[in-house]
Amino acid sequence: MRIKKKSGEIVQFDTEKLIRSLIASGATKETANHIIDDIKPQLYDGISSQKVFRLAYLKLKNYSKGHAARYNLKNGIMALGPAGFYFEKFIARIFELQGYQTKTNVEVEGACISHELDVVVKKNNHVAMVECKFHGSKEVKTDVKVPMYILSRFNDLKSVNHSFFSEDEKITKCWIVTNNRFTSEAIKFGECSGLNLLSWDYPMGNGLKELVTQFKVYPITCLTTLTIAEKEILLLQEILTVYNLVHHENGFAKLKLSQSRIKKVLNECQQLLS
Numbered sequence: 001m002r003i004k005k006k007s008g009e010i011v012q013f014d015t016e017k018l019i020r021s022l023i024a025s026g027a028t029k030e031t032a033n034h035i036i037d038d039i040k041p042q043l044y045d046g047i048s049s050q051k052v053f054r055l056a057y058l059k060l061k062n063y064s065k066g067h068a069a070r071y072n073l074k075n076g077i078m079a080l081g082p083a084g085f086y087f088e089k090f091i092a093r094i095f096e097l098q099g100y101q102t103k104t105n106v107e108v109e110g111a112c113i114s115h116e117l118d119v120v121v122k123k124n125n126h127v128a129m130v131e132c133k134f135h136g137s138k139e140v141k142t143d144v145k146v147p148m149y150i151l152s153r154f155n156d157l158k159s160v161n162h163s164f165f166s167e168d169e170k171i172t173k174c175w176i177v178t179n180n181r182f183t184s185e186a187i188k189f190g191e192c193s194g195l196n197l198l199s200w201d202y203p204m205g206n207g208l209k210e211l212v213t214q215f216k217v218y219p220i221t222c223l224t225t226l227t228i229a230e231k232e233i234l235l236l237q238e239i240l241t242v243y244n245l246v247h248h249e250n251g252f253a254k255l256k257l258s259q260s261r262i263k264k265v266l267n268e269c270q271q272l273l274s
Contacts, residue, residue: 005049007139013043018056025071027060035059061224065264066271069222073212074138074200076222077179079231080240084134088118090219090240091132091177094208095121097215101165108164110156120164121175127164128173128196129154135180142178142199144185150176151193179208218242218272225265230255242269 001013015036022032039055061068069076080086092102100121107116119130131150133142154174161168175196182190182199190197201207212218220226220234220242233254234245245251246269252262 001043001045001047003047003049003052005139006137010046013052018052022056022060022067022071025060026067027063031060031063035063064271065224065268066274068224069218069268069272070213072222072224073209073218074179076219077208077212078136078138079221079228080179080219080235081134081136084132086235086240087134087179088132089238090217091130092119092121093241094211094215094217095119095130097217099123103164106164108157108162109160110153111159112156115153115157120171122165122169126172127162127169128175129157129171130175130177133176133178135178138180141181141183142176142186143183144189147176147186147190147193147195147197150174151195154195177208216243216273220245223265223268225261225268226255230257242272245269246273 002010003013004010019029019032019036022035023029027035035056038059039052042055043052057068057071060071077087077090080090088104092104095102100123102122103120104118105116106120107114109115117129118132121128121130131153133146135142151174154171158171161170163169173196175198176190177198178200180200182197182202187197187202189195197203198211199207200209219240221231223231223242226234234240234251237248237251237254239245239248239251246266252265257265
């Protein structure tokens, strides 16, 4: 059987790949196999990859909402758009959990022109600029033009003293972060130029997906027990992560949920954080 990707590419349906993704969400192999058996009668040649994901996701929700939220992680991060403002704050949070000081949306003067930086981070006396490239579609990749452009900005800024966290600081490192993937040429150029790249699956084994799982910094947008409107209310309060929601003093106040719904949301949160 063949499936149609969002890009229009037709590929063979890989059952084992789907099973691996379900197991990565926390499901057992037995549960993953049950889900495959359940959705098989609804599959047909030429079905879209999005529909396959949706069918598996809905079945997984019946087993565990926490597992379904993990399975929905990439879509959850994409829901931090459309402009990427929340994505920048989310990335700053990931750096904070790794021991960095952070600032977001910083205006700074370079040797030639002024720049607006998405995130600035500091650790062990090293200051780095972090540029976030947010994409609202899974199929869009960050190509080589992006690191080439950002390298020129880095070069304009690194020779100038700044005062982000203390006096007379120099930017010594540059990160480029995307919620999707880099093209092979972008990775090649970035590595050659000494840029630090972070994408959904790069560096291998330590990409955005692994960092979110390692630090349990799940965005609230991947939760299955909240509506889109409720998530937006939380984002406006800068409650970006599941951890923030659970530990925020008045996190649920503006949502006006019943006690039974609050209990369901908290249960899903605890499944993600456990």
